[in-house]
Amino acid sequence: MEQNEKLRALETLQKKLYAYNCASNSLYLDAVTVAPKNTAEGRGVALSILAGELQKLMTAPETLALVEELYARRETLDTLHRREVEELHRSCRQLTRIPAEEYMAYSELTNRASDVWHKAKEENDFASFCPILQELVEYNRKFAGYYDAEKAPYDALLNEYERGVDTQQLDVFFDTLRKGLVPLIRAIGEKPQIDDSFLHLEYPVEQQKAFADYLMEVMGLDRGHCGLGETEHPFTLEFNNKDVRITTNYDLHNVASSMYSVLHEGGHALYELGIRDDLQYTCLTGGVSMGVHESQSRFYENLIGRSRAxxxxxxxxxxxxxxxxLGNVTAEQFYRAVNKVEPSLIRTESDELTYCLHVMVRYEIEKQLIAGTLTAKEVPAAWAELYKEYLGVEVPNDREGCLQDRHWSGGSFGYFPSYALGNAYGAQMLHNMEQEFDVYGGVAHGDLSAVTGWLREKVHQYGHLLEPAEVVRNACGTFDAHYYLDYLTKKYAELYNL
Amino acid sequence: MEQNEKLRALETLQKKLYAYNCASNSLYLDAVTVAPKNTAEGRGVALSILAGELQKLMTAPETLALVEELYARRETLDTLHRREVEELHRSCRQLTRIPAEEYMAYSELTNRASDVWHKAKEENDFASFCPILQELVEYNRKFAGYYDAEKAPYDALLNEYERGVDTQQLDVFFDTLRKGLVPLIRAIGEKPQIDDSFLHLEYPVEQQKAFADYLMEVMGLDRGHCGLGETEHPFTLEFNNKDVRITTNYDLHNVASSMYSVLHEGGHALYELGIRDDLQYTCLTGGVSMGVHESQSRFYENLIGRSRAxxxxxxxxxxxxxxxxLGNVTAEQFYRAVNKVEPSLIRTESDELTYCLHVMVRYEIEKQLIAGTLTAKEVPAAWAELYKEYLGVEVPNDREGCLQDRHWSGGSFGYFPSYALGNAYGAQMLHNMEQEFDVYGGVAHGDLSAVTGWLREKVHQYGHLLEPAEVVRNACGTFDAHYYLDYLTKKYAELYNL
Structure with a gap:
């Protein structure tokens, strides 16, 4: 095959991956939105066949040969093709590095774990989930060796979610945050509390829907390319850079819930919609990492959405x-209410200030689980101890404790830290943005175009064209947690008169 | 390969076909329900790749070898496997006759045509749709040759929707109907008209939705397996016999519109839900033909749904x-109103009596389009002429004329006649059913179980296990359009005192 022919084959391969991805996305979207209740079985058959076909395509001898050959001479390719080949090479290696039987056994385990976790959470019964959690930990420790035998196991897992990040950096990162935030939160706890009771009046869903539409308009989300749906857990799903869907959940007694879901998912959507056209239908499209994605969602949710401007x-x-x-509530009262700090038990409902401490608890625990210095059985006690230490709250039960998140039951260890990193990336991006223009001056006029323009230029457009660390460097400079800490300290000290 | 191994390969092949079908269905469902407006392009890319993969699978040498080998010894197989092999053999032969690139280009064309048609209809701009219509016609004429070069092109296309039916039969069929119905309709036009004004008061959508739920309950449609959605044009989509979706459209000023859409699509759904479990994930599942499918939907819509009982x-x-x-409207008044005969412009809104004449217009036109004796450009004039001749109405514009249906934009030529055939099949089934039990006696108590049981036994369960003509024979005996004509004549003569 001539090089040109190979590059055409490369394009075809990637379009197929795109098509399979669209298919699974569509079936998933259907499942969580409109599908009738008792239809999982037939959909499961279809999804597992499509997954198998995708796997077969990626591990086919022709695919491997094509990717290997192009990889060997990647230096001769233009930037785009070189990056495509590097990414595909990595994906192929990832798929083949776990022995097939182990992978199947693990898939079966995570499937089962998901059900067991669901039931355990409902029934507040950690004991029933404990053995399977330990099994998941052991699989992940083993898989870490397959991913990268030279790294410590947890570092290898971290690398799967946020390439280039390791325990050493995260220890410094979380240490910085803890030292700054724990005393701040304690001090806030001694100040008079903000009244947010008006956020919890009855807010009819129809009006909340109109409000959500308005927020999407303010964000500059083109409804011709970005849909808004309704699901129990809000999420963003991208088909391509011209077709992104976000969902929200309307809580009749919490107007802030859908409002900030829309801003959060809208931030993810702007990222996906801002990716360059020439990366479409290749493996370079899509947000580059969990952490960078989260930096964008939290940017709109918190740095913009919870700002006074x-x-x-x-x-x-x-x-x-x-x-x-809200007729008798002032903008300032509303601003204070949506920024009320209250150490609590549930990560997904936590405020901007305490959020990272929730993540830190999980980081400390999963780090030790994978290192083998903590067993699954010891998780509830460790969880309670850390919530007490970081947030000053007592954990009354496991349902509101270590059983609250679905991540571990899905086999995700090393995912949580990306949430905290995203927040910190965002704050540093904001700092850099402010050196260039009056961020909140524009925002105060409801104009987010300069903000989105900046993020599009520094972050969105690249997709996977750059490594996560390069994107971070591009938008943040040298990453430093102090920007985030300074932002939080300044904002919340002012709010609580410290 | 041993025979058993071959049969396992056959099963795997069919499951893949099922998975691809689910994927396209899901993307389609998304497209017509929640997808943002300007997202057709990326979806088109995915759909055409999936169609290409499916085509490739069906035309792969291994597939062909497998199917050919099993086909050669089909007499040694059990009934199910034999029918599977026969169906696959037919499909493979059909598919291998269309060159892959043409097939993919055509998929992309129909995807695009759908958007163009939509816009053209909205803007009453036939000129913008005309060239693409001509392109679709030419593709179909060409494909007809691929399907069966020995048949006249339109006969080959008809055969795709209703195997065994040809122009000669249809000419007789429509001739019978035209000769009976045109004078009947003219006579009705001279009688005092039925008052149906109360059907067009304001009917709030929320109450119409509750009514739709009730109708599904009366029909015995299990909502755990049958979803109800909302689209501009109602349809039924099946994933498998445990997952069927129907849609309706709520017209604020026409309570009968959604009511009869639900009964119609519900009839399609009962067919799909009634197919035997052992046909699932094989090519034998799904309704056997368009005509037989339509016989079921029109059965519930008209023969049941528009009955006095x-x-x-x-x-x-x-x-x-x-x-x-409706507080002051009697059941008899309501019955008469939903059976009001009024020659009109829109097929989907036409009454039971004039419906087939709408179909006949399309039949005459597409027959000529495919024959090449009429060009796309001439369609509006031909349309107007035939509406005047059959229905006595003037066509004021193309939106309410030849742009009203989506079929041609989706590439379906030869589909329309099956609508009329379905009505006729249904009437003959009703006649046979009445020989066995008191159909309307049960219906008068709101009990459709005997009707559905009969149809399930004679029609639904078989899927593609029998040929369309066998199903028709099974449920109708020797097909004869006079049963339908008699049913209509009797019903409407009574209603209009003729």
Missing amino acids: FIGAIYPKVQEFFPAQ | FIGAIYPKVQEFFPAQ
Whole structure:
């Protein structure tokens, strides 16, 4: 085969991967939105066949030969093709590095674990989940060796979610945050609490839907390319850079819940919609890492969405949507309410300030689980101890404790830290943005175009064209947790008169 | 390969076909329900690749060898495997006759045509759709040659939708109907008209939705396996016999519109849900032909749903849903209103009596398009002429004329006649059913179980296990359009005092 022919084969391969991805995405979207209740079985058959076909395609001798040959002469390729080949080479190696029987046994285990976890959570019965958690840990420790035998197991796992990040960096990162945040949160706990009771009046769903539409408009999300749906757990799903879906969940008694879900998922959506056209239908499209993706969602949710400037800009309209509930509430009161700090038990419901401490608890525990210095059986006690130490709260039960997240039951160890990293990346991006233009000046007029323009230029457009660390360097400079800590300290000290 | 091994390979092949089918169905369902407006392009890429993969699978040498070998010794196989092999053999032969690139280009064309048609209809701009219509016609004429070069092109296309039916039979069929119906409709036009104004009061969508749920319950549709969605054009989509979706459209000023859409699509759904479990994930599942499918939907829509017995049974409940609108309307008035005969422009809104004439217009036109005796450009004029001749109505514009249906934009030529055949099959099934039990006696008590049981036994269960003509024979005996004509004549002569 001539080089040109090989590159055409490369394009075809990637379009197929795209098509399989679209198919599974579509079936998944259907499953969590409109599919009738008792239809999982037939969909499962289809999904597992499609997954098998994808796996077969990626491990086919022709595919491996093509990728290996192009990889060997990657230096002769243009940037795009070189990066495509590097990514595919990595994916192929990832797929073949776990022995097939182990992979199948593990798939079966995570399937089962998901059900067991669900039931254990419902029934607050950690004991029933404990053995399977230990099994999952052991599989992951073993797989870490397959991923990268030269790294410590947890580092190898971290690398799967946020390439280039290791325990050493994360220890420093979390240490910095802990030292700054724990005393700050304690000090806030001694100050008079903010009243947010008006956020919990009855907010009719129809008005919340109109509000969500408005927020998407403010964010500049083109509804011709970005859908808004409704699911129990909000998420973002991308088909390509012209077709992204976000979902939200309307809580009748919490207007902030859907509002910040829309801003959060909208941030993810802007990332996907901002990726360059020439990366479409290749393996270089899509956000580059969990951490960078989260930096974008949290940027719109918190750095913008929970800012005084943004609230000030949208508040007249917010009052129009909810005159009965917010007619007598000022923009400043609303701003304070959505920034109320309250150490709590549930990560996904936690405020901007305490959020990272929730993540830190999980980081400490999974690090030790994978290292083998903590067993599954010891998790509840460790969890309670760390929540007490970091957040000052007592954990009354495992349902609201170590059983709250689905991640471990799905076999994800090393995923959690990316949530915290994303927040910190965002804060540092904000700092850099402010050196270039008056960020909140524009936001105060409801104009996010400069912000989105900056992020599109520094982050969104690249997709996987750059490594995660390069994107971070591009937008943040040398990563330093102090920007995030400074942002939080300044904001919350002012809010609570410290 | 041993025979057993071959049969396992056969099973795997069919499961893959099922998975590809699920994938395309899901992407299609998404496209017409929640997908943002400007996302067709990326979906088109995915769909055409999936179609290409399916095509490749069906035309792969291993597939062909497997199917050919099993086909050669089909007499040694059990009934199920034999029918599977026969169906696959037919499909493979059909597919291998279309060159892969043409097939993919055509998939992309129909995807694009759908958007163009949509816009053209919205803007009443036939000119913008005309060239693509001509392209679709030419593809279909060409494909007809691939399907069966020995048949006239339109006969080959007809055969795709209703195996065994040809122009000669249809000419006789439509001739019978035209000769009986045109004078009947003219006579009705001279009688005092039925008042149906109360059907067009304001019927709030929320109450219509509750009514739709009720109708599905009356039909015995299990909501755990049958979803109800909302689309501009109602349809039924099946993933498997445990997962079927129907859609409806709520017209604020026409309570009968969604009511009869639900009964119609519900009839399709009962067929799919009634197919035997042992045919699942094989090529024998799914309704056997368009005509037989339509016989089931029209059975519930008209033969049941527009019967005096059915209206009598559900009417107290109907009044509960719409007390303000129907409180003073009797069941008999409602029965007469939903059976009002009025020659009109829109097929999908036409009454039971004039419906087949709408189909006949399309039949005459597409027959000529495919024959090449009519060009796309001439369609609007031909349309107007035939509507005047058969129905006595003037066509004021193309939106309400030849742009009204999606079929041609989806590449379906030869599909329309099956609508008329279905009606006729259904009437003959009803006749046979009445020989066995008191059909309307049960219906008058709101009990459709005997009807559904009969149809399940004679029609639904078989899927593709029997040929369309065998199913028709099974349920109808020797097909004869006079049963349908007699049913219509009797019903409408009584209604209009003729």
